[in-house]
Amino acid sequence: MAYVAPSPRFLPWLTRKPRPKVVAEGDKRVQFSSPVLPYLFLAPQLAVIFIFFYWPSVQAVSSSFYIEDPFGFGSTFVGMSNYTDVLTSAQYRGIALFTVVFTALVTLFSLSIGLLLAVKADAVIRGSSAYKTMLISVYAIAAPVAALIGMMFFDQHIGPFVEVASWFGWDMRVGLSYFDTAFAMIVVAVWKQVPYNFIFFLSGLQSVPVSVREAAAIDCKSGFRRFWTVTLPLLAPTAFFLLIINVTYSLFDTFGIIDVMVKDKAANNPITLVYKVYEDGFRGNDLGSSSAQSVILMIVVFVLTIFQFRFVERRIHYT
Amino acid sequence: MVVSRTLPIGLLTDQPVGRDQVMIKKFSMAALAVTFSATSSLAATNITWWHGMGGRNGEVINEISQKFNESQTECALTPVSKGTYEEALASGIAAFRSGEQPNILQVFDAGAATIINAKGATVAAEDLIKDAGYDFNRDDFIEGVRYFYADSDGKFVGMPFNSSAPIMYINDEALKKAGVEAPKTWEEFEEIAPKLKEAGYIPLVQSQLTWEFTENFFSRHNLQFASNNNGYDSVIDTTINVTDPNHVMMYQKLKDWHDNGYFGYYGAGWSDNQKPFEENKVALWIGSSGSFGGLQKTAQMPFSATFLPYWKSVNPEGVHTFIGGAALFAMSGKSEAENKCTASFFHFLTSPEIQKFYHQATGYVAITEAAYELAKEEGYYKEKPAAEVGIQQLQLPSGEWNKGYRLGFYPQIRTIMEREYNRIFAGETSVKDAMETIKKEGDELLARFAKTAG
Numbered sequence: 001m002a003y004v005a006p007s008p009r010f011l012p013w014l015t016r017k018p019r020p021k022v023v024a025e026g027d028k029r030v031q032f033s034s035p036v037l038p039y040l041f042l043a044p045q046l047a048v049i050f051i052f053f054y055w056p057s058v059q060a061v062s063s064s065f066y067i068e069d070p071f072g073f074g075s076t077f078v079g080m081s082n083y084t085d086v087l088t089s090a091q092y093r094g095i096a097l098f099t100v101v102f103t104a105l106v107t108l109f110s111l112s113i114g115l116l117l118a119v120k121a122d123a124v125i126r127g128s129s130a131y132k133t134m135l136i137s138v139y140a141i142a143a144p145v146a147a148l149i150g151m152m153f154f155d156q157h158i159g160p161f162v163e164v165a166s167w168f169g170w171d172m173r174v175g176l177s178y179f180d181t182a183f184a185m186i187v188v189a190v191w192k193q194v195p196y197n198f199i200f201f202l203s204g205l206q207s208v209p210v211s212v213r214e215a216a217a218i219d220c221k222s223g224f225r226r227f228w229t230v231t232l233p234l235l236a237p238t239a240f241f242l243l244i245i246n247v248t249y250s251l252f253d254t255f256g257i258i259d260v261m262v263k264d265k266a267a268n269n270p271i272t273l274v275y276k277v278y279e280d281g282f283r284g285n286d287l288g289s290s291s292a293q294s295v296i297l298m299i300v301v302f303v304l305t306i307f308q309f310r311f312v313e314r315r316i317h318y319t
Numbered sequence: 320m321v322v323s324r325t326l327p328i329g330l331l332t333d334q335p336v337g338r339d340q341v342m343i344k345k346f347s348m349a350a351l352a353v354t355f356s357a358t359s360s361l362a363a364t365n366i367t368w369w370h371g372m373g374g375r376n377g378e379v380i381n382e383i384s385q386k387f388n389e390s391q392t393e394c395a396l397t398p399v400s401k402g403t404y405e406e407a408l409a410s411g412i413a414a415f416r417s418g419e420q421p422n423i424l425q426v427f428d429a430g431a432a433t434i435i436n437a438k439g440a441t442v443a444a445e446d447l448i449k450d451a452g453y454d455f456n457r458d459d460f461i462e463g464v465r466y467f468y469a470d471s472d473g474k475f476v477g478m479p480f481n482s483s484a485p486i487m488y489i490n491d492e493a494l495k496k497a498g499v500e501a502p503k504t505w506e507e508f509e510e511i512a513p514k515l516k517e518a519g520y521i522p523l524v525q526s527q528l529t530w531e532f533t534e535n536f537f538s539r540h541n542l543q544f545a546s547n548n549n550g551y552d553s554v555i556d557t558t559i560n561v562t563d564p565n566h567v568m569m570y571q572k573l574k575d576w577h578d579n580g581y582f583g584y585y586g587a588g589w590s591d592n593q594k595p596f597e598e599n600k601v602a603l604w605i606g607s608s609g610s611f612g613g614l615q616k617t618a619q620m621p622f623s624a625t626f627l628p629y630w631k632s633v634n635p636e637g638v639h640t641f642i643g644g645a646a647l648f649a650m651s652g653k654s655e656a657e658n659k660c661t662a663s664f665f666h667f668l669t670s671p672e673i674q675k676f677y678h679q680a681t682g683y684v685a686i687t688e689a690a691y692e693l694a695k696e697e698g699y700y701k702e703k704p705a706a707e708v709g710i711q712q713l714q715l716p717s718g719e720w721n722k723g724y725r726l727g728f729y730p731q732i733r734t735i736m737e738r739e740y741n742r743i744f745a746g747e748t749s750v751k752d753a754m755e756t757i758k759k760e761g762d763e764l765l766a767r768f769a770k771t772a773g
Contacts (some may be wrong), residue, residue, distance in 0.1 A: 069771040071437035076770050091760075142461030156585050157594055160598045196657050264403070266734065267587035268741035283405045284731035285412060285433055286767070 057298065064291035081294035092276070092293075099272040102186060103250040109190045110246055111239070114197025119227065121198070122205045132202065139195035142255035150188030151261055154180075167265055175262070181269040189254045196249075197242050204238035205231070236316045244308055251301065273297055344452075354697055357449045360501060363395040369398060369414075370425040371407030376481075376571045379680045379740070386676075387667050394660035404645060405730065408433065411650070415440060420650040421663045423479065427645040429729045431468055436475050436554060436772060441648045442658065444665055445475040451662035459669070463639040463713030464686045466722035468646040471551040477646030478665045481683040483533040483609045484709040485627050492620045493520040493602035493692050501603070501623075505572070506630045512581040515602040521583040523576065525605035526592045529733045530643055531627070533561065534724065536569055538628055538641045540634040541718030545765075550725035556770045557726065559761045561736075562706045562754045564631045570743060570750045577744055584744045587737040607643065608709025609682035624705040640716035641677070641723055644683060684709040727768025732761045 040212050064082050068075035087091050105109045121131050141149070153161045154174040161184075165172040208231055216230040232239075250275050259278075262269045266279065274297060281290025339556045353728040372380055377400050384398045401407040404427035411434075411571045424436050434501035436441060454484065457465055457473065463484070468477030489501045497518035502508040508523065525531050537544040542565060560566070573708065576582035583601060585591040595602035599620045605627065606614075614622060629637035647668075649661045656665040667673060674690030685691045691710055694700065726732065739753035748756075 067767060067770045069437055070412045070433055071440040073437055073439055074772055078770070117469070157598075173586070173745075175588055175591060176584070176741055178747070194581035248368055263586040263588040263591075264405075265737050267584075268745065268747070279734065280731065282409045284728055284734070285409065285430075286728060286731065286764075289767075 010108060023255065028317075045155035060294050060298075063287055064295050067288045070287065080287070082288045083296070086289060086292055086296065095271060095273055095276050098182070098270045099251070102182070102254075102270070102272060103247055104188075105186050106189045106250040106254070107243065108194065109186070110193035110197055110249075111271040113190065114194045114242075115201050115235075115239075117194065117198050118201035118205055119231075122202060135198050136195050138191070139199070141192070143192065143253065144260050144294045146192045147188055147257040148261035150184065150191070150257070154184040154187075175267075178268055178270055181261065185254075185258060185270065188261065191248065192257065193246060193249055197246070200238055200242055201235065204235045208234045212295055233317070240308075240313060240316050243312070244305070247304065247308075248301075251297075273300075350436045363393055364656045364660050365395050365397065366422040366657050366664070368396060368398045368419040368423040368425070368647070368664075369407055369411055370398060370695070370726075371402060371404040371427065372400065372425070373403070378682050379677065380541045382680070383668075383673065383677065385672065387664055390667065394663055396660070397663055404430065407522055414637055415650065415652075418652070420652065422650060422653055423664070424650055424658055425478065425645050426648055428467070428641070428643055429733055431477065431646070431723075432550065432554075432727045432729055432768075435468070435470070435725065436768075439475065440651060442651050443470070443474055444478040444649060445646070447658055447662045448665055448733055449651050450604075451659050451666075453662060453666045453698050458467045459687050459689065460716055461684075461686060461688055461691065461710065462717055463473050463715075463721075464642050464684075466705040467642050468723075471548065477684050478668065479642065479644075479680065480647045480668070480685050481609075482642040482700075482713070483607045483683055484642065484712045485527075485535050485605055486608050486624050486708045486712060487627055488596065488604045488606050488610070488614065488705075489623045489625060490520070490596065490599065490602050490604075490620055492599065493518060496520075497602070497694070499761075502628055503626070503630050505569075506631050507626055508571075512576065512579075516580055518602075520602040521595060522581045523603045523605075524583045524585075524592050524596055524601045526589045526607075528587075529736045532568065532569060532573065533736060535627060535640040536566055537724075538545070538721035539629045539637055540565065541638045541720050542566070542579065542633075543720045544556050544724045549720060549723065549748065550727075550765075554727055554765070554772050557765045557769070559726065559732065561757045561761065567750055568752050569630070570740075570754070572744055574750055587741055601748075608684055608706075608712070609644075611703070611705040622705075624708045624713075626708065628711040628719060638716065638718040638721050641721065642684075642713060666768045678706075682706065684713060726765060727765040727771070731764055735760045736762075 008266075021153050065077060065079060066075040067078050067082070117135055121128060121135060124131055138146075151174075153159050154172070155285075156162065156173055156175060159172075159174070162172045162174070172180045174180045195285050212230065212234070216226045220226050220229075251272065254272065255274055255278070258271055262271065262275075266275070271279070273293065277293045277297065280286045282294065284290075364396045368380075368384065370377075370380055380398050384396045387396050388394075397420070404425075407424065408426055408430045411420060411426070414420045445455055445457075455475075460479065464479045464482055466473060468479055469475050487501070493515060494501060497511065497514040497520070499511040499514050500507075502511060511542050512522040530741070534544065536542075537560070541729065542563060543549065543560055545557055545559045546577070547553045547555075573582055577584055583592075585595070593604065593606060593610070595601045597605075597614065597617045597619060599618075599676075608624075611624060626637070627640060647665070648696060649658065653661070668677075669687055671687065671689040671693045674685045675693050675697075678685040678690060678694060685694060687708075695707075697699040735757050738749065739757050742748040743750055743753050
């Protein structure tokens with residue numbers, strides 16, 4: 001087994017230092033003295049993956065075929081009926097649709113706002129570090145805290161955003177109106193994620209060689225076109241990495257935000273699929289249905305990831 | 320800001336507390352649990368108690384445990400907070416499945432069916448107490464508390480612990496300004512609502528429709544809530560009666576009142592609805608009998624309390640409501656010595672002094688007649704009349720259908736109700752359609768639950 005340096009594909013600007021010499025230099029390969037040793041090094045990581053990922057996944061798949069007493073006394077094998085029940089439920093499909101819209105909007109807005117801010121902050125010369133620090137600091141806020149702050153902004157009784165909305169004749173009722181709650185959730189989720197994207201885009205921008213920029217500036221007067229045709233393609237690896245991260249964020253990591261914003265009681269408010277899994281499994285103690293839902297979610301993520309790597313990544317050129 | 324606004328509510332209702340409090344609570348509980356286990360004598364039998372109480376209520380649990388540990392030397396009780404009611408139940412279930420269950424698990428009203436139907440998960444409290452050689456008399460408990468956590472023969476499966484009732488809080492200032500008396504019935508409310516509105520108040524607000532206007536609509540009017548004797552007799556083919564014309568009428572009225580500005584609705588969250596009452600914007604608020612302690616700190620105006628109103632046209636008298644709150648369950652699979660300790664603790668809990676202490680410290684109702692008498696003798700209710708309303712309401716006459724309900728997957732059915740009720744007031748559905756949806760999805764869940772018992 002040869003030692004291979006970690007692929008710099010995702011974070012090219014972090015690994016611009018000279019590549020480790022151990023990589024393929026003819027026949028001077030570094031070999032482990034014993035063939036068992038690499039497996040030993042891998043063992044802790046594999047154990048973690050096995051215990052915390054594969055084992056629970058297998059459990060989820062097997063219990064998704066049963067309707068089970070929560071305490072484990074009785075269980076009835078029901079075949080695929082947990083899946084068919086879930087997939088034919090209009091409510092579940094509604095939640096799935098919301099999840100898609102939510103994920104698309106949160107990803108789109110947090111990526112584009114992050115990029116916009118990064119481009120602008122990159123262009124600032126005086127006091128740039130102050131701007132950057134302010135923009136980045138939001139990322140240090142934990143999701144539930146961010147949601148609490150967001151909730152206060154959208155509070156029916158004291159929320160300043162609700163006040164602003166009422167100037168435009170929008171009677172915003174977060175917690176009661178589906179649309180208003182969805183709006184508030186998306187705003188908070190985007191707000192929480194923008195700094196993350198900002199950090200990556202900023203470092204991505206700083207890795208675009210000055211010579212390339214200068215050459216482009218000579219050829220083309222339009223700043224926007226220069227950005228579109230030169231800078232953006234060079235940022236593509238960063239953007240692709242962020243796309244995956246943001247989609248996963250919207251699907252899973254927004255759980256804390258949603259939980260705080262619906263105050264434990266989703267009622268008619270929008271929730272995402274992962275929250276539904278929690279609601280049925282942990283609050284409703286319906287393990288069968290909850291397992292089936294988490295298996296469905298697992299398949300969706302699996303397919304999505306394959307799609308992203310096969311079709312989107314192909315169009316990206318790594319420098 | 321958010322924390323300080325919600326804190327008093329969590330302190331004194333049986334409602335699950337907000338996330339923010341849970342966190343603070345978890346830390347303090349962990350610290351306390353360590354202190355307790357460190358001080359418990361080595362020779363004593365250790366027993367554990369998992370609960371879902373936060374804030375001040377959680378502290379009171381620690382105080383009670385300490386009192387128990389000081390009262391005798393054989394047993395050492397360690398209370399552990401597991402978050403909210405739902406989280407406590409979920410942790411208890413997970414622990415039971417891996418054989419690590421606590422001796423005592425607190426389970427809330429809506430989760431009662433889940434644990435009681437899992438035959439073999441618990442030892443009936445009544446058996447446990449009797450086997451340990453203590454006297455146990457069902458009639459010591461006040462009327463409304465006796466049956467909720469009992470089996471269909473009336474045997475106590477769970478030990479009622481924290482009990483509450485939905486009652487109506489009155490903004491004295493608002494009623495005075497409008498020149499009206501507090502309504503006893505909804506008919507009377509309809510008469511005074513326009514005057515309250517004219518006086519510049521929102522006439523009515525509530526905090527939990529499922530508990531206050533559905534479950535206890537059925538109990539207060541002595542209407543059957545579910546088939547199979549409200550679910551007590553069997554899990555097979557149990558169906559829910561939310562489409563009962565009287566129940567539909569109640570929500571139609573609420574909707575009409577809402578449209579006319581007589582009823583304010585701010586979503587399914589408890590505190591969003593309590594807040595306008597505290598801020599003196601609302602005349603009447605339906606809350607928990609346990610809410611008064613918190614209100615004393617937060618309400619900006621003098622207030623009093625009275626029974627949950629009822630429709631004279633539906634039931635001319637009005638009977639007692641279901642108990643809200645939670646009960647303690649003795650988990651099975653424990654040694655005899657430990658079970659004896661659990662029994663000894665349950666016995667300790669029902670002593671009038673401890674009941675009175677708990678009642679006064681938390682605002683939950685006293686569950687035994689003796690404790691109620693003791694608090695009365697002491698003049699506690701002269702000082703705090705609102706504290707007595709819940710007990711008096713639970714002592715109203717019993718009917719055929721107000722003993723309790725036993726419905727599987729009920730927490731999920733409540734979730735469906737919350738969704739549909741919100742849709743009613745958001746104007747997304749009609750009352751009739753909403754009730755039909757709840758019945759359809761609710762009955763499906765009940766049928767699903769019946770399969771888990773198979």
